[in-house]
Amino acid sequence: MSTDPVSTDTNDVVPSDVAPSGFGAKPGAIGTPPQHYGNPLGEQRALALGTAVVDLSDRSVLTVTGPDRLTWIDSLTSQSVARLQPGESAETLLLDPTGRLEHVMRLIDDGISTWILLEADAAPALHTWLDRMRFMLRVEIADRSDDYATIGTLGTPTLEPAAPNGVPLAWRDPWTTVVTGGHQYARVAEHPAAEWTYMELLIERSRLDDAAALPAAGTLALEALRIAAWRPRRTTEVDERTIPHELDWLRSAVHLNKGCYRGQETIAKVHNLGHPPRRLVLLHLDGSEGVLPAHGDIVTGVDKLGEPREVGQITSSALHYELGPIALAVVKRTTDATDDLVVTAAEHGVAIAAAQEIIVPTDAGAEADIPRLPRLGAVRR
Helix, strand or coil: CCCCCCCCCCCECCCCCCCCCHHHHCCCCECECCCECCCHHHHHHHHHCCCCEEECCCCEEEEEECCCHHHHHHHHCCCCCCCCCCCCEEEEEEECCCCCEEEEEEEEECCCEEEEEECCCCHHHHHHHHHHCCCCCCCEEEECCCCEEEEEECCCCCCCCCCCCCCCCEEECHHHCCCCCCCCCCCCCCCHHHHCCCEEEEEEHHHHHHHCCCCEECHHHHHHHHHHCCCCCHHHHCCCCCCHHHHCCHHHHCCCCCCCCCCHHHHHHHHHCCCCCEEEEEEEECCCCCCCCCCCCEEEEECCCCCEEEEEEEEEEEEECCCEEEEEEEEECCCCCCCEEEEEECCCCEEEEEEEEECCCCCCCCCCCCCCCCCCCCCCC
16 A cells, blocks of 8 residues: 555645745645645654644634633634633634534633634635624724734644734644533543644744744644544535534534524434434545545445445545554435445545444434423323
8 A cells, every 4th residue: 555645635736936935845745735745644643743843824814802802703603611710722713603613713812802713715715704783882893813823733832822912822622522512422431632733823923933843743634633532613614504413523613502693593402302313423534545535525325225325525634654544424314334335536536435434323413302292182091
């Protein structure tokens, strides 16, 4: 099997007529931000050990400033953040009225501003929507993406984060454990996120060259470790139908006992009475073909008659330095958890055998355990 990972990242390679700087100027750098520096598996090990940083300077940053900022965000989104203390981190989701996921917001408050860390493509739409929802509240929204860059790490940061208001802007991922008010559907003795010590640091963009002097890993390394930790991401695992239950996102980004917010009815109904229509799985892939599937590649199972049927799609894939080729996929809830699956890697024209590792079980939801009432008109015997 080839050890060269097939990238599913959409970053562009630096044009040859543009002189790279910062992380892009490091030896072996491929992509902007760099996907790798020539040794993806070695970079994974360094990142997992906490001795490397990842350039995420394509990510976006918004701030919300004003005395109403936290109660306002709390009223709009899925997590309870009204009492977020300076320096504390949180993750919250903006849902549409039917409970489908629109935006993922990583929050850190510094006592004056709430900093919202976002994917590269998310800032304009979220900024516009938030601006429309201000009404008479004392909040101001600003895009700070040109001023601040995001750096990822899994170790104790040797890089000093920015602190414009005296509080270091270091966001610690709450995915490590189930947050207060959250819920985990995964039924495992030890969740793989127990060792996911991931954080994101905000630094002034003028300091990117200084950050690039540190040992670095590419975005492919971060993706592999994220997938192994079962950690969903908006740009890969989310589509226009996604509800948080399908990705076990109630674990870190939803408070089930907070006040009303947009989409709350779906969150409560599915969790208490129903089941999510789809579920997230980790796939262990046969590596004999030496290729990885791409985002959107079809996952096939079998129906009750033993005939092939499409059951889902790949959302992200990677070559992990210990687990080998792995992928996250969203499949139909009714897909038998014991079935061996097949992934069609369309770009390479090959079928890849895949074994499921269950993240969201087939019976996730219906936590209220309401007893079934006897049918009207039924005769007791």
